[in-house]
Amino acid sequence: MLRRRPSLLIRPALDDDLLHATLAELRPARQLHGLGAGTTRPVWEPAARLLRGTGRDWDRRAHRVSVLAGQLPAVVSQRWSADRPGDGDALVLRACVETIRAPAEGHAAVRAAERTCLRAADTCPGDPTPWLALLSLMHSCAVPVQDAVPVWREAVRRAPWHRTAYHRLLGYLSPRGHGTLPEMMEFAWQAAARAPHGSPVALLPVAARVELTAHRRAASPLDALGTNVDWSGPRAVQEIDMALTGWFRTAAPAHAEAVADLNVLAFALTRAHRPDEAAPVFRRVGRHMTRHPWDLLPDPERTFVYWRNSLAGHRRG
Structure with a gap:
């Protein structure tokens, strides 16, 4: 069995080394379970420093x-907001x-979370993050989607x-979410067509096609065996070309989730058989594999390593 390669x-x-270091700094059991007892700084200080610098x-x-x-115990944010009730971060x-x-946790917790989101939005009026939350x-x-779209508009x-x-x-419009396939694909295509040159939104139709693959795989594993057809048709070719010319081959600086x-x-x-x-x-990509979308294939890590290594000698494009 192939073990995860050290590489x-x-x-x-992802490739955010400052974020990775902050997670490592916040994870020690002594800090988290003791709430920083015996230390000269609060448990939440590394997170505060990171977001302040952002x-x-x-x-x-x-x-x-x-x-x-998603990664830290809830106690970190609870202690921080208790210690600094007016701190927007x-x-x-x-x-x-x-x-x-x-x-x-139930209806009362959902209502409390909604109130916290709106408080955060009031405290940080220019920040889209509370609206995304x-x-x-x-x-x-x-x-329902129609009720969520106004919240999305507040963010953008x-x-x-x-x-x-x-x-x-x-994800909301996906058939795995609360929408339909036509809604998802139409949104992705319209967004990519209007996106500025260099914007990663140009990749959205490709991401939608990956979501379609995931939907079919969840519905029936047998259907997933035929999903290569989805990557070889004219529409899929156009989607990939749009991502390459509209984002990948531009001089746009790397964004936070570029990996x-x-x-x-x-x-x-690789699904479309375009190795060059x-x-x-x-x-x-280098060393930074993400679990999704490779988890749609058998033995994701082996598959990723196979393609990365086999294409290493291909001509530079």
């Missing part, structure tokens, strides 16, 4: 807050933590072409 980095922080980079802020909320992190936990809460609670009004905002709504988008693009190019174009994508 692979599969981590929630500033108004809304793209990176959304990524960092989301990862912190503390409120935003707590809102994201509560939206993750509340749906499993509220959108995630609505998704978890199966709120504050940060037009926000990569995370578009992917969150794509995740590169993995999606590499996956699509996949090779430079894998070179840019």
Whole structure:
């Protein structure tokens, strides 16, 4: 059995080394279970330092807050917001933590999470992150799409072409979420067609096609065996071309979740049997594999390593 190669980095922080270091700093059991007892700084200080340094980079802020909320014990955000009740960063992190936990805790917890999101939005009026947290809460609670779209619009009004905002709504519109296949594909195509040159939103139709593959695989494993057809048709070719020319081959600076988008693009190019174009994508991915979308294939790590290594000698594109 193939063990995970040491050269692979599969981590929630992606290639954000500051975020990864902050998670490592916050995880020691002595700090978390003792709430920092005996130390000269509060338990939440590393998270506060990270978000303070992130500033108004809304793209990176959304990524960092989301990862912190999903990886850290809730006690960190609870203690921070209790110690600094007017701190916007503390409120935003707590809102994201509560939206993750509340749906499993019942109606009262959901209502409390909603209030925390709105408080965070009031405290940080220019920040789209509280609205994205509220959108995630609505998704978890199966709120109809038409009621969620205004919340999504609040996020993109504050940060037009926000990569995370578009992917969150794509998930909402997915047949695995609360929408339909035509709604999802139409949204992805319209967004990509209007996106500025260099925006990662150009990849949205490819991400939608990956979501279609996941939907079919969940519906019937036998259907998944034929999903290569989805990657070879004219529409799929056009989607991949749009991602390559509209984002990958541009001079746009890397965004916070570029590693995740590169993995999606590499996956699509291997499914579409386009090795010459996949090779430079894998070179840019480097060691940073993401579990999705490779988890749609048998033995994801072996498959990723196979393609990365076999394409290493291809001509540079």
